[in-house]
Amino acid sequence: MKKFFKYLLYTVLGLFLLLAVLLAGFIYKVKNGFPVSYETEKPAINFPAKQPAVLLFSKTTGFRHGEAIEASKGMFSDLAQKNQWFLHETEDGGVFNAEQLAQFGAVIFNNSTGRVLNPEQQKALEDYVENGGCLIGIHGAGDDSHHWDWYEKNLPGAQFSHHPIAHQLQETAVNLQPLGDSLLWNGLADKWKHTDEWYVFFDDPLQKGFTGVYAIDGEAIDPSGNLLWIKNKNFGMGPVHPVAWFKKTGEGRTFYTSMGHTGTTFKQAEFIKLMENALTWGLQ
Numbered sequence: 001m002k003k004f005f006k007y008l009l010y011t012v013l014g015l016f017l018l019l020a021v022l023l024a025g026f027i028y029k030v031k032n033g034f035p036v037s038y039e040t041e042k043p044a045i046n047f048p049a050k051q052p053a054v055l056l057f058s059k060t061t062g063f064r065h066g067e068a069i070e071a072s073k074g075m076f077s078d079l080a081q082k083n084q085w086f087l088h089e090t091e092d093g094g095v096f097n098a099e100q101l102a103q104f105g106a107v108i109f110n111n112s113t114g115r116v117l118n119p120e121q122q123k124a125l126e127d128y129v130e131n132g133g134c135l136i137g138i139h140g141a142g143d144d145s146h147h148w149d150w151y152e153k154n155l156p157g158a159q160f161s162h163h164p165i166a167h168q169l170q171e172t173a174v175n176l177q178p179l180g181d182s183l184l185w186n187g188l189a190d191k192w193k194h195t196d197e198w199y200v201f202f203d204d205p206l207q208k209g210f211t212g213v214y215a216i217d218g219e220a221i222d223p224s225g226n227l228l229w230i231k232n233k234n235f236g237m238g239p240v241h242p243v244a245w246f247k248k249t250g251e252g253r254t255f256y257t258s259m260g261h262t263g264t265t266f267k268q269a270e271f272i273k274l275m276e277n278a279l280t281w282g283l284q
């Protein structure tokens, strides 16, 4: 009998240890990206002549929004067909070289998380944007797993704090902000209901040179991401809580939306229109 309890105790301790290791591994991956591997070979791409090209980059080494990424491919493929854009969807970082980037009118970090590019590839993207290219980020592209100063400063423009945990997904009204760019605002819905994982940032990107496209009422959601071991979070961005914003970056453009956690987002007409406008504006 004594032996039985000894084995039981070891089993419970072992399971507890395993859970602790798995949880620590998950948190590390979400915060830093793992495993990190870089593709350095230039892929073969046949760019059609006289067709604006869009690079849809869905590589993740941090948290993977698998369902959202899959759903987004269908949405972007439909938009490309409708607008006669050439869409290149990939998770291969080898495409981030000056020569091939120059062929694209816009690059989308599609829920791309973690460390996905090596320093030369990062520099190639920075130069591409500063010299007139367009970089668009969706949801996870704005979390804090990228560890890349230029990127954080110019794409989300704000440091990610957390997402709500007790009420991870919440439905609320998304409100169009005062006109900032007619091409971007063209035909956007004034107000719509949307369910998402509402990201909270430490800073307000609108105070840092960005213009808001859509905002929610930050006081109408429960922003709490409170966990025992997570402290010093920002628990409110106020009544104007931006969820889509843009700015001119060098000669180019950057646009980010914190929406896009779920697959259904990419089937919602108002969100699809926002993405269509962001690309039309980016490709101009």
Ligand SMILES: [Zn+2]
Binding pocket: 065, 139, 140, 197, 260, 261
């Ligand atoms: Zn998410």
